[in-house]
Amino acid sequence: MNDLTPEREERSANLKGLGCSRKRVEDARFTQGKGNYVDDVKMPGMLHGDFVRSPYAHARVVSVNKDAALALDGVVAVLTAEDLAPLNLHWMPTLAGDKQMVLADGKVLFQGQEVAFVVARDRYVAADAVELVEVEYEELPVLTDPFESLKSDVVLREDLAGQTTGPHGPRKHHNHIFTWEQGDETATNQVLESADVVVEESMYYHRTHPCPLETCGCVASMDKVNGKLTLWGTFQAPHVVRTVASMLSGIEEHNIRVISPDIGGGFGNKVGVYPGYICSIVASIVTGQPVKWVEDRMENLMATAFARDYWMTGKIAATKEGKITGLHCQVTADHGGFDACADPTKFPAGFMNICTGSYDIPVAYLAVDGVYTNKAPGGVSYRCSFRVTEAVYFIERMIEVLAIELDMDAAELRRINFIRKEQFPYQSALGWEYDSGDYHTAWDKALKTVDYDGLRKEQAERVEAFKRGETRTLMGIGLSFFTEIVGAGPVKNCDILGMGMFDSCEIRIHPTGSAIARLGTISQGQGHATTFAQILASEIGLSADSITIEEGDTDTAPYGLGTYGSRSTPVAGAAAAMAGRKIRAKAQMIAAYLLEVHDDDVEFDVDRFVVKGVPERFKTMKDIAYAAYNQAIPGLELGLEAVSYYDPPNMTYPFGAYVCVMDIDVDTGVPEIRRFYALDDCGTRINPMIIEGQVHGGLTEALAVALGQEIAYDKMGNVKTATLMDFFLPTAWEVPNFETDHTVTPSPHHPIGAKGVGESPHVGGVPCFSNAVQDAFRAFGLRHTNMPHDHWRIWQTANDLGLHE
Numbered sequence: 001m002n003d004l005t006p007e008r009e010e011r012s013a014n015l016k017g018l019g020c021s022r023k024r025v026e027d028a029r030f031t032q033g034k035g036n037y038v039d040d041v042k043m044p045g046m047l048h049g050d051f052v053r054s055p056y057a058h059a060r061v062v063s064v065n066k067d068a069a070l071a072l073d074g075v076v077a078v079l080t081a082e083d084l085a086p087l088n089l090h091w092m093p094t095l096a097g098d099k100q101m102v103l104a105d106g107k108v109l110f111q112g113q114e115v116a117f118v119v120a121r122d123r124y125v126a127a128d129a130v131e132l133v134e135v136e137y138e139e140l141p142v143l144t145d146p147f148e149s150l151k152s153d154v155v156l157r158e159d160l161a162g163q164t165t166g167p168h169g170p171r172k173h174h175n176h177i178f179t180w181e182q183g184d185e186t187a188t189n190q191v192l193e194s195a196d197v198v199v200e201e202s203m204y205y206h207r208t209h210p211c212p213l214e215t216c217g218c219v220a221s222m223d224k225v226n227g228k229l230t231l232w233g234t235f236q237a238p239h240v241v242r243t244v245a246s247m248l249s250g251i252e253e254h255n256i257r258v259i260s261p262d263i264g265g266g267f268g269n270k271v272g273v274y275p276g277y278i279c280s281i282v283a284s285i286v287t288g289q290p291v292k293w294v295e296d297r298m299e300n301l302m303a304t305a306f307a308r309d310y311w312m313t314g315k316i317a318a319t320k321e322g323k324i325t326g327l328h329c330q331v332t333a334d335h336g337g338f339d340a341c342a343d344p345t346k347f348p349a350g351f352m353n354i355c356t357g358s359y360d361i362p363v364a365y366l367a368v369d370g371v372y373t374n375k376a377p378g379g380v381s382y383r384c385s386f387r388v389t390e391a392v393y394f395i396e397r398m399i400e401v402l403a404i405e406l407d408m409d410a411a412e413l414r415r416i417n418f419i420r421k422e423q424f425p426y427q428s429a430l431g432w433e434y435d436s437g438d439y440h441t442a443w444d445k446a447l448k449t450v451d452y453d454g455l456r457k458e459q460a461e462r463v464e465a466f467k468r469g470e471t472r473t474l475m476g477i478g479l480s481f482f483t484e485i486v487g488a489g490p491v492k493n494c495d496i497l498g499m500g501m502f503d504s505c506e507i508r509i510h511p512t513g514s515a516i517a518r519l520g521t522i523s524q525g526q527g528h529a530t531t532f533a534q535i536l537a538s539e540i541g542l543s544a545d546s547i548t549i550e551e552g553d554t555d556t557a558p559y560g561l562g563t564y565g566s567r568s569t570p571v572a573g574a575a576a577a578m579a580g581r582k583i584r585a586k587a588q589m590i591a592a593y594l595l596e597v598h599d600d601d602v603e604f605d606v607d608r609f610v611v612k613g614v615p616e617r618f619k620t621m622k623d624i625a626y627a628a629y630n631q632a633i634p635g636l637e638l639g640l641e642a643v644s645y646y647d648p649p650n651m652t653y654p655f656g657a658y659v660c661v662m663d664i665d666v667d668t669g670v671p672e673i674r675r676f677y678a679l680d681d682c683g684t685r686i687n688p689m690i691i692e693g694q695v696h697g698g699l700t701e702a703l704a705v706a707l708g709q710e711i712a713y714d715k716m717g718n719v720k721t722a723t724l725m726d727f728f729l730p731t732a733w734e735v736p737n738f739e740t741d742h743t744v745t746p747s748p749h750h751p752i753g754a755k756g757v758g759e760s761p762h763v764g765g766v767p768c769f770s771n772a773v774q775d776a777f778r779a780f781g782l783r784h785t786n787m788p789h790d791h792w793r794i795w796q797t798a799n800d801l802g803l804h805e
């Protein structure tokens with residue numbers, strides 16, 4: 001049955017299943033302004049909330065006077081910590097096991113922290129009233145540097161004073177949160193002591209922010225008559241929000257309905273729980289009216305979850321020939337005022353222990369210290385699965401530095417250290433089991449496509465010309481090879497607030513042969529309505545066009561852990577395939593009955609079951625769907641539905657090989673990206689066009705982070721980059737043409753062999769852009785310089801190297 005006759009090929013094409021570059025079904029709605037976002041939710045009598053926020057990074061709140069605000073026409077309520085305290089809602093638990101003030105309780109710990117919540121008739125009155133709330137502050141010393149914080153007498157978290165252990169073990173200092181250790185320190189140190197070559201480098205992966213187009217927001221509506229709370233919001237994990245809301249409020253979970261409508265980009269920013277959600281719920285309960293809260297851009301950049309802010313020091317040991325023998329990594333992680341890092345519970349530094357990268361490193365050790373400072377809380381992935389971008393940046397810089405030390409070609413150094421194809425499944429020194437990979441094939445393909453040797457020759461000639469004074473531009477060749485780790489689960493080691501990280505799909509086939517499937521994930525622009533239908537189409541033999549995908553409504557969708565960490569394809573995508581297989585198993589029995597043969601005598605063929613060896617005797621899936629509802633088949637229940645809760649046996653490990661060619665104007669510091677080549681291997685590809693779009697998006701965000709985007713603070717703790725004037729968001733103007741390519745190494749444990757891809761281009765892209773900048777100056781003695789490589793910093797690098805003399 002495997003030969004694809006033209007007739008079978010046509011039937012298969014009609015399904016628009018796996019591998020089809022099907023156009024995104026959601027785009028008809030999005031491109032015509034018919035999306036339905038949180039801010040589109042409008043209800044009769046709806047009130048609007050707005051925050052009074054702290055102008056100080058560290059201060060005592062002496063008093064809050066609401067009188068003038070309450071006197072303003074249209075103001076309904078002003079909530080402070082005092083109002084929330086009787087409900088025990090003035091603090092809330094964070095995903096990292098810490099707690100965070102919902103509204104300032106005696107002091108503030110970062111600029112932009114929520115102090116009071118004003119509820120008014122409309123958004124404008126609310127904003128005016130915010131100005132009328134009089135808060136008296138008493139300034140306290142500000143700590144924005146984690147190293148200083150660890151030495152300071154200033155106690156940031158007075159609520160934790162005297163607590164020598166936290167949720168992740170012992171605390172070494174009153175501003176210390178945790179130490180997380182992985183690997184074998186003694187063995188690693190032994191290797192470092194006796195190695196031919198050891199290089200050490202320190203690098204700062206600066207603080208940045210996901211900055212989605214749509215900011216965070218919600219509408220809370222408490223129906224006191226029925227006792228039901230409905231919450232619309234920009235949530236990347238709606239079911240988790242429902243469970244947490246129930247636990248905090250005491251409202252029974254069946255009485256809470258959480259709806260994530262269309263979301264205008266998430267990028268990790270919408271995983272956590274923010275004070276705005278709690279305040280809106282309380283305000284709706286208090287006033288009996290629906291309450292909307294939508295933050296503005298400055299609030300988003302100042303107060304919602306940041307990403308990175310990792311200070312990393314590495315030591316890498318190798319033989320003279322370049323074979324890596326050991327790796328040591330020490331991280332100081334700046335978590336801001338509260339530890340609200342969004343990671344699976346047992347991983348306080350996320351999957352930073354993937355920092356051995358794509359290389360076969362026999363021993364390694366990692367230690368991460370989490371530290372409190374006077375900066376905003378957060379620590380979300382931002383297009384990376386739980387600190388994987390940091391890990392990949394770290395190892396890809398260490399490799400470059402080692403190449404410099406050994407005076408070796410960095411591509412060759414990678415090649416001789418890659419985990420070999422036959423070593424998979426590969427057990428890493430820091431505890432992961434990589435499911436599959438073929439790094440050498442991908443690397444060779446990438447280098448060949450870009451004519452790597454030719455580029456190096458051209459680069460050497462350019463350096464000579466520069467030295468002769470014939471040109472003022474230098475050429476950088478950025479390389480990166482990354483291994484991602486996506487798809488949390490396994491429930492046995494990944495949970496969020498105790499909820500195992502499985503995911504789910506429920507499918508219902510209608511009598512006329514169309515279907516609806518619901519999943520526990522939620523698209524924020526990734527195109528799930530398009531791709532999940534494709535997985536099902538191939539599994540059940542109905543066209544993707546006749547399968548509706550629904551996500552995000554907790555009253556209808558099966559419980560799931562949501563969309564982040566590129567987990568939808570590895571986990572919910574697997575659940576979809578498994579649910580599809582259950583449908584097919586029942587369909588087989590129905591087909592056998594209709595065809596009057598034994599169950600084993602029919603086989604599935606694209607969109608039908610045929611009698612083995614008699615292809616003209618068949619029943620299509622449409623026939624079968626109809627029969628499922630219209631015929632009493634002995635021994636079979638009516639209907640055609642299935643549900644699957646999928647606990648992945650392992651994560652998936654997508655990988656990729658990226659090359660960036662850049663020309664840098666030494667006198668202006670302006671880099672021009674001549675070429676960017678990205679080869680991604682995400683296993684079985686569901687929709688190549690969507691994958692390409694994902695790669696373009698991820699690379700754009702990588703360019704942003706590497707070349708200028710940052711959340712910067714001054715010494716007083718003022719956020720210097722709280723508007724899009726200062727926070728770099730690239731537009732089509734800055735973004736080069738991206739060349740995409742792929743290899744396919746299926747995941748051995750995923751039912752259709754797919755791995756995630758949404759985050760990969762960011763994870764691989766950041767080191768690639770950064771390496772390109774730094775490589776341009778290698779011939780002039782540069783070893784490492786920190787991101788973001790904005791024009792000024794690049795100019796400064798050239799200046800420091802004496803290139804302006």
Ligand code: PCD
Binds near residue numbers: 385532688694758
């Ligand atoms: N093999 C394969 C894979 C995949 N795919 C596709 O692609 C996509 C993606 O996927 P994934 O990778 O699985 O992922 P998801 O889970 O779905 O998602 C998530 C991601 O996603 C990305 N992308 C995107 N896009 C858009 N448009 N928007 C958004 O927001 C976003 N975000 C970002 C992020 S950041 Mo985090 O949250 O940080 O953690 S994570 C993330 C989808 O549609 C799917 O289906 C295909 O086709 N194939």
Ligand SMILES: [Cu+]
Binds near residue numbers: 350380384
């Ligand atoms: Cu990350």
